[in-house]
Amino acid sequence: MAGTMTALTSTIPHPARGRLRGARHVWMLSAGFVILVIMCGVSVWLFDEAKRDADWVTHTVEVGGQLSEIQLLMHRATSSQYGYVLTGSSAYLDLYRRALDDIPGTYDKLRTLLGDNSPQIQRADQLKSLIDLRVKELQAPVSLTIDGRPDKALALMRNEDDPSVSLAIIGVIDRMRFEENQLLAARSKDARDTRLWLLGVSLAGGLMIIFLATVSVAEVRRAAAIQREAQKQLELINVSLEERVQERTAALQTANQEIQRFAYIVSHDLRSPLVNIMGFTSELEALRQDMFDRVKASGAQAEIEETGKDFDEALGFIKTAIGKMDRLITAILRLSRVGHQEFKVEPIDLDATIRSIRSTLAHQLQSTDATISIRPLPTIATDRLAIEQIFSNLLDNALKYLRPGVKGEIEVSATEKGNFVIVRVSDNGRGIDVKDSERIFELFRRSGQQDRPGEGIGLAHVRMLVRRLGGRIGIDSELGKGSVFTVILPRALVLED
Amino acid sequence: MNEKLVTIVMIEDDEGHARLIEKNIRRAGVNNPITSFTNGTDAVNYLFGEGKDSIAQGKALLILLDLNLPDMSGTEILRRVKESPGLRCTPVVVLTTTDDKAEIQRCYDLGANVYITKPVNYDNFANAIRQLGLFFAVIQVPAA
Numbered sequence: 001m002a003g004t005m006t007a008l009t010s011t012i013p014h015p016a017r018g019r020l021r022g023a024r025h026v027w028m029l030s031a032g033f034v035i036l037v038i039m040c041g042v043s044v045w046l047f048d049e050a051k052r053d054a055d056w057v058t059h060t061v062e063v064g065g066q067l068s069e070i071q072l073l074m075h076r077a078t079s080s081q082y083g084y085v086l087t088g089s090s091a092y093l094d095l096y097r098r099a100l101d102d103i104p105g106t107y108d109k110l111r112t113l114l115g116d117n118s119p120q121i122q123r124a125d126q127l128k129s130l131i132d133l134r135v136k137e138l139q140a141p142v143s144l145t146i147d148g149r150p151d152k153a154l155a156l157m158r159n160e161d162d163p164s165v166s167l168a169i170i171g172v173i174d175r176m177r178f179e180e181n182q183l184l185a186a187r188s189k190d191a192r193d194t195r196l197w198l199l200g201v202s203l204a205g206g207l208m209i210i211f212l213a214t215v216s217v218a219e220v221r222r223a224a225a226i227q228r229e230a231q232k233q234l235e236l237i238n239v240s241l242e243e244r245v246q247e248r249t250a251a252l253q254t255a256n257q258e259i260q261r262f263a264y265i266v267s268h269d270l271r272s273p274l275v276n277i278m279g280f281t282s283e284l285e286a287l288r289q290d291m292f293d294r295v296k297a298s299g300a301q302a303e304i305e306e307t308g309k310d311f312d313e314a315l316g317f318i319k320t321a322i323g324k325m326d327r328l329i330t331a332i333l334r335l336s337r338v339g340h341q342e343f344k345v346e347p348i349d350l351d352a353t354i355r356s357i358r359s360t361l362a363h364q365l366q367s368t369d370a371t372i373s374i375r376p377l378p379t380i381a382t383d384r385l386a387i388e389q390i391f392s393n394l395l396d397n398a399l400k401y402l403r404p405g406v407k408g409e410i411e412v413s414a415t416e417k418g419n420f421v422i423v424r425v426s427d428n429g430r431g432i433d434v435k436d437s438e439r440i441f442e443l444f445r446r447s448g449q450q451d452r453p454g455e456g457i458g459l460a461h462v463r464m465l466v467r468r469l470g471g472r473i474g475i476d477s478e479l480g481k482g483s484v485f486t487v488i489l490p491r492a493l494v495l496e497d
Numbered sequence: 498m499n500e501k502l503v504t505i506v507m508i509e510d511d512e513g514h515a516r517l518i519e520k521n522i523r524r525a526g527v528n529n530p531i532t533s534f535t536n537g538t539d540a541v542n543y544l545f546g547e548g549k550d551s552i553a554q555g556k557a558l559l560i561l562l563d564l565n566l567p568d569m570s571g572t573e574i575l576r577r578v579k580e581s582p583g584l585r586c587t588p589v590v591v592l593t594t595t596d597d598k599a600e601i602q603r604c605y606d607l608g609a610n611v612y613i614t615k616p617v618n619y620d621n622f623a624n625a626i627r628q629l630g631l632f633f634a635v636i637q638v639p640a641a
Contacts, residue, residue: 268594275514275517276514276517278618278619279517281619
């Protein structure tokens with residue numbers, strides 16, 4: 001048995017290993033969570049980045065737009081200047097002025113768009129001074145025409161027509177446009193790189209999560225398998241535990257039987273020498289009678305009378321002692337038999353049973369002028385003989401220890417509580433001292449005035465029977481007032497085996 | 498000694514008990530020869546011995562049997578007596594300290610004719626033996 005037990009315990013998972021596995025679960029869960037958070041952040045960033053890219057494209061387009069606008073305005077100013085100088089029509093002058101008026105606004109917009117891009121701002125400044133220069137060039141013939149000298153203005157235009165400023169303006173604008181496009185290209189490339197990188201991170205994160213999930217599932221499965229195994233082991237242990245309990249119970253029962261057998265044998269073997277002692281004492285008594293009769297016949301009557309008394313006294317003591325010893329042995333024998341007594345469970349009407357016990361006590365009741373009143377009692381399933389022995393002993397006791405001068409009133413009542421029935425046997429007899437309330441249930445122990453025959457067996461016998469019926473007995477008593485014996489019995493006795 | 502007089506075989510390990518029983522049998526006026534054994538083995542040899550060794554051969558017997566013997570159980574002797582073709586009709590009086598009902602029943606089941614519990618009270622004891630004497634007087638014992 002011990003061998004199999006150690007083998008079983010060694011295969012049970014060690015608790016520390018279980019804790020480690022638990023820590024690993026937590027670790028994996030948190031790792032998965034962290035990866036998810038990172039991927040979330042990355043997605044947000046990616047979205048933000050894409051929005052910024054779009055903004056940059058818009059920006060470039062807008063810068064391009066403003067540059068074209070400036071170019072357009074410059075062209076318009078130039079062409080309307082030509083128109084005015086050639087035709088002198090104020091409509092051209094109007095057009096010319098509107099174009100020039102619009103240039104500063106458009107330029108300001110461009111400046112705002114460029115922000116803090118210093119190379120572009122430098123170019124813009126350059127552009128502005130070129131525009132100013134060109135505007136001056138345009139303005140001179142216009143002023144002459146307004147002054148009424150269109151021919152002079154025409155001549156000025158013809159002689160001093162130098163396209164270098166206009167070309168420089170186009171050059172700067174182209175340069176700026178090119179720069180913007182370069183910037184856009186660089187930014188787009190960066191954005192693409194970022195996106196690729198983010199995609200990589202997302203993929204890696206996804207793979208990590210899949211990996212963690214796979215490991216977790218495997219881990220959970222393994223844990224479940226281990227648990228199943230542990231459960232199986234536990235069941236095995238339970239079974240073997242039950243076996244052990246059964247073995248122990250059997251051993252206890254054997255020991256109990258041995259004790260009872262021992263009590264039985266001892267009481268028998270003790271009785272055998274008693275028969276001899278008693279027998280030969282009686283023989284001695286007969287011999288003494290013979291001898292003394294003979295001595296008397298020979299005439300020495302007076303002296304022999306005294307010796308005879310001593311003889312009788314000694315023999316009397318011996319015989320009393322033997323009688324007592326015989327009763328004690330009988331008591332042990334009786335108790336050992338209670339241990340053996342085979343029970344048969346049947347429904348027992350306590351009411352009828354107590355009534356029949358009362359009728360057997362009728363003679364004693366009459367001679368002591370006592371009464372036994374029986375309150376309604378239930379029916380329980382238990383052993384008839386044991387119940388009869390218990391209650392006839394209790395009622396017998398109640399009648400035996402009445403208070404002198406007080407009419408004996410004994411009452412049997414019962415209450416039911418759950419699976420138990422509580423039967424009370426109360427009397428108004430002499431009662432016992434509280435300190436003796438346990439003692440009186442012990443073998444050969446008695447309490448109070450020893451003026452009634454008895455060996456102190458009855459209550460020990462009763463307690464043994466009650467216990468074997470699965471119940472308990474106790475006493476509540478006050479010296480000189482009376483006693484209440486409480487017998488708690490199961491409503492239905494369940495026999496073992 | 499009269500050949501037809503029944504021999505009382507007393508199997509009793511306690512010599513004191515044997516003496517008391519004998520005294521009281523005599524007091525009852527029974528004068529039959531008494532053969533005493535203090536152990537089971539000698540008694541069995543006497544009762545079941547083969548051929549010439551069997552002292553009991555051809556004698557009318559009455560067996561007084563104690564159950565608590567040092568070397569074997571009295572009920573074992575009782576069983577063998579009641580199973581033996583030659584001794585089956587021999588009256589057996591079980592005289593022992595055991596008053597266990599199951600034990601008594603067992604003895605009667607095995608074929609005991611009388612079962613007497615030895616009382617410690619000597620008057621009762623003497624009385625029981627004397628009554629047994631009366632029983633001896635009226636009983637017809639066949640020769641084995």
